[in-house]
Amino acid sequence: MSWLDTVVQGVLLGGLYALFAAGLSLVFGIMRLVNLAHGDLIVLAAYLILVLVTALGLNPFVAALVAMPIMFAAGWALQRLVLNRTLGDDILPPLLVTFGLSIVIQNALLEGFSADSRRIYAGGIETASLAIGPVNVGVMPLLTLASAVLAIVALNQLFYRTSLGRAFRATSDDPVTAGLMGIRPNRIFAQATGVAMVVVTIAALYLGTRANFDPATGPSRLIYAFEAVIIGGLGSLWGTLAGGIIIGVAQTVGAAVNPEWQILAGHVAFLAVLLARPRGLFPRAVD
Amino acid sequence: MSVDALSSFRVTTGTRASGAFALVAAALIVIAFAAPLFVSRSVIQNLFFILTMLALAQNWNLLAGYAGLVSVGQQAFVGIGAYAMFGAVILGGMDPVAAIAVGGVAAVLLAIPTAFFVFRLYGAYFAIGTWVIAEVARLVVAQWKSLGGGTGTSLPRDATRSIWGQEAVAALFGVRGPHAADIVSYWLALVLVIATIGFIYRLLRSRQGLGLAAVRDNQDAARSVGVDALRLKTLVYLAAAFGTGLVGALIYVQKARISPDAAFSVVDWTAYVIFIVVIGGIGTIEGPIVGIIVLFLLQNALSDYGSWYLLLLGLIGIAVMLFAPRGLWGFFTDRTGIELFPVRRNLIVAPGATPDKGGPHG
Numbered sequence: 001m002s003w004l005d006t007v008v009q010g011v012l013l014g015g016l017y018a019l020f021a022a023g024l025s026l027v028f029g030i031m032r033l034v035n036l037a038h039g040d041l042i043v044l045a046a047y048l049i050l051v052l053v054t055a056l057g058l059n060p061f062v063a064a065l066v067a068m069p070i071m072f073a074a075g076w077a078l079q080r081l082v083l084n085r086t087l088g089d090d091i092l093p094p095l096l097v098t099f100g101l102s103i104v105i106q107n108a109l110l111e112g113f114s115a116d117s118r119r120i121y122a123g124g125i126e127t128a129s130l131a132i133g134p135v136n137v138g139v140m141p142l143l144t145l146a147s148a149v150l151a152i153v154a155l156n157q158l159f160y161r162t163s164l165g166r167a168f169r170a171t172s173d174d175p176v177t178a179g180l181m182g183i184r185p186n187r188i189f190a191q192a193t194g195v196a197m198v199v200v201t202i203a204a205l206y207l208g209t210r211a212n213f214d215p216a217t218g219p220s221r222l223i224y225a226f227e228a229v230i231i232g233g234l235g236s237l238w239g240t241l242a243g244g245i246i247i248g249v250a251q252t253v254g255a256a257v258n259p260e261w262q263i264l265a266g267h268v269a270f271l272a273v274l275l276a277r278p279r280g281l282f283p284r285a286v287d
Numbered sequence: 288m289s290v291d292a293l294s295s296f297r298v299t300t301g302t303r304a305s306g307a308f309a310l311v312a313a314a315l316i317v318i319a320f321a322a323p324l325f326v327s328r329s330v331i332q333n334l335f336f337i338l339t340m341l342a343l344a345q346n347w348n349l350l351a352g353y354a355g356l357v358s359v360g361q362q363a364f365v366g367i368g369a370y371a372m373f374g375a376v377i378l379g380g381m382d383p384v385a386a387i388a389v390g391g392v393a394a395v396l397l398a399i400p401t402a403f404f405v406f407r408l409y410g411a412y413f414a415i416g417t418w419v420i421a422e423v424a425r426l427v428v429a430q431w432k433s434l435g436g437g438t439g440t441s442l443p444r445d446a447t448r449s450i451w452g453q454e455a456v457a458a459l460f461g462v463r464g465p466h467a468a469d470i471v472s473y474w475l476a477l478v479l480v481i482a483t484i485g486f487i488y489r490l491l492r493s494r495q496g497l498g499l500a501a502v503r504d505n506q507d508a509a510r511s512v513g514v515d516a517l518r519l520k521t522l523v524y525l526a527a528a529f530g531t532g533l534v535g536a537l538i539y540v541q542k543a544r545i546s547p548d549a550a551f552s553v554v555d556w557t558a559y560v561i562f563i564v565v566i567g568g569i570g571t572i573e574g575p576i577v578g579i580i581v582l583f584l585l586q587n588a589l590s591d592y593g594s595w596y597l598l599l600l601g602l603i604g605i606a607v608m609l610f611a612p613r614g615l616w617g618f619f620t621d622r623t624g625i626e627l628f629p630v631r632r633n634l635i636v637a638p639g640a641t642p643d644k645g646g647p648h649g
Binding site for chain 1: 292320351356402406408410411412414415416418420422423426427428429541553554558561565571593594595597598600601602604605608609612
């Protein structure tokens, strides 16, 4: 029975990784932008929620709602003012600029909030658990997975049911032709990054309430998120969820065998998938 | 066209500036080797830092600037080189200086299977793939209990007290043991930098270098004229791994204390290195030299401000990438035309040897 428990916990953990990865998957899928600062943006959003919670006494879930438009604006501006200038055939400029941004965010947070680890308190819900059949699952992990699924459903609806989504897909396939049809890729990209930052805010809520975080937390979260995106395949949001779950299950199974192997097992699973399928499991867009 | 007329043409990469610079460089090298005679130990240590970072930067630049392989995982080779050196000293009883070579070989041994894997990936996937491999290497090395596991270990005292050449240097310069060890490490770093730059410069001026530039600029076009892109990239990847492994081992001979988190640090061995190359000018040999000088000056000027230093470095990196993507050296060379390590081939026509045929109207 403990193996069932391990796998269930792994799936739930995978929900968190999928949430980390969904925003990245969106940006990567639409504009092939590798955002190395994505993990740090999640941590930045977590600090924003923390500030809203402590300064205004808001419930963390409400604080996340307040943070969403702020992060949307930040993402929009970031894309419009900085990242759009780096897009092109050469992958080096976006990599280096977002890498620089990652260092800037980390050190700005370090300067503003010190290196102490923080946590967002959600009033006891963190420790609550439910018995589902033979296994006990935490309410928070369950909420995380549900939010991840919900976020992906919502993004898919946006993608396939709205005119903005059509513009996203058209620009992703061929920005030049999309431009001829009256779409301005730079504006579309800015909106996409804004939407991605809304997802980042949801990810930050769970990052901050489930575990401690500090200014240096970002890169390790980024690496899981990237693994989920790449395993899932470029442009496939459900693939990203599958990727997150694969990493999550690999980590909990690895940890069950030997606690020191948790992270290692996740990376090895990633490498194994990539060795067999260099473009991921469910690639949609052409790279 | 007759053979005689052909001989009046010459293809050269040299320029007047590069000729003059070769003399200056030779003088600089002599001065650098003699430096321990007239500068203090702390200066030697600073120079050691500058030289080792420069060697790392040249290796990364070879990968990213010339072969188009943007790796975020070079810390894998620094770490594995350093750990192999520690293993050879602690478990094999080797002299630390000799063990540096073991570090280089270990890095190549890691790079061979890594190359098989990462060369299946393109662009961004390649960058992430190299980073994950470095993380895997760090986590695996942290399981190596006889080298201290996750907490790390130190070089044994009797090994650091009698590294090759240390006694001779101590006697020659009349300095104490640790100071002499620093001088030996400094000389090794100097040799490594000269060898790295020499190797890269030779490579770039060779047939393979021309192929490499062609592959970087347009892989499909290069392959269509018979350049074996994969072979060239593999060669460069393995060479950069070897060089990076050697530098990693040397850095840790001088540090004498190692831990997986420090030896496989993405900030120390990749982030700084990327900034050095980008700020100085990617895709040039001069760029990393300019970059390391800027980094060192910034570090000294801002050493009292802690994290502001890295913050500023990040901002400068972003600004350079956005507004001067070819870096400070590229900015300079665009305006003056001066190149210290020219690799462009120029056709020199001897006076009076104007061809009577050929050309657009011939």
